[in-house]
Amino acid sequence: MSTAVPVTPEPQRSMAERAFDEIRRMIIRLDLAPGDVVREADLQEALGIGRTPIREALQRLARDHFVNVIPRRGMFVGAIDVSELSTLYETRAVMEPYVARLATVRGTAADWDEMAEVLAETQRAGIAPVELIELDRRCHEIIWSSAGNRFLTDTLDTLYAQSDRLWHMYLADVADMDHAVEEHESILLALRAGDADRVAELVAGHVRSFDAQVRDAVTRRLDAPLAPAGARPGRVAP
Incomplete structure (x- = not known):
């Protein structure tokens, strides 16, 4: 027995x-x-x-x-520490393009078809910015998954979540997510073409664009005459 x-x-x-x-x-x-x-x-x-x-x-x-x-x-x-914005960006700026290169080699047509379906969702009439950031995340997740390295995926998941938090804090009401969608469409074309160099370049630009938006928003808030107490400098208040 x-x-x-x-x-x-x-x-x-x-x-x-x-x-x-x-x-x-x-x-x-x-x-x-x-x-x-x-x-x-x-x-x-x-x-x-x-x-x-x-x-x-x-x-x-x-x-x-x-x-x-x-x-x-x-x-x-x-708390969110302004001094950590640079380290958050520099980490994503290295890891995201590298993972995108792996995904270009290891991903399948089915992966890119799934990404295309996600991007099609962004075209819904009246879609809210908060929904667009969720779809942005899905595009990143598909690329991470296609790379086939769970250690990288776990790390990028945490880094993206912190970036997502910054987006909700500073950009949710003002960010132009249409540009981010367009960037993903270009990334998808390069993924389908199997052009790893181009994919890495586009992903690096996508991460750089997000970082620039957040930095600009943080600077405007900290320089505002009525900036909340505790918002300068260092730990950022909501």
Whole structure:
């Protein structure tokens, strides 16, 4: 008679992953703003998820610097430090083009067809900027997945999430996402053509364009006469 090998139940892992995604989305979209107190009980009630998955998700978010744990005080949403904008950009500027090169070689026609379907969604009448940034993310995710390197994908996922947070903080109401869509259309053409050099060049330009928009928005806010207290310089207030 064989003995069954105990395994970790899949639903438990799925709930922890769902908790991570949902809480991170709340932080990115500023439903939980920098400096806000993070309470496990509130998250359990809001998300309908148990204590253990919530706790696992928060531990992971702390490792990714989305939340900070301060002994004897509690857990808080991490602040955004202006001085880190340059390091965020320089990391993405190296990794994104490299991953795009891998994707050009390893990706398939099916991958690029999926990307084309995502871009077609951007043409819907009345589509909101927040929906466009989600579709922008999907295009990046397809490229990352096509590269076939989960270590790079995990790192880029975290970097993009931090960039996404900056977009919601500074650009959600003013950014022209049409230009970003056009950039992805050019990237897709180069991917289909198998031109790795051109893909890397276009992806680098895409990341550079985003960085320039954020820097310009940050500069305008910090230079504004009525800039919020705590917004100069260093940690950025919402």
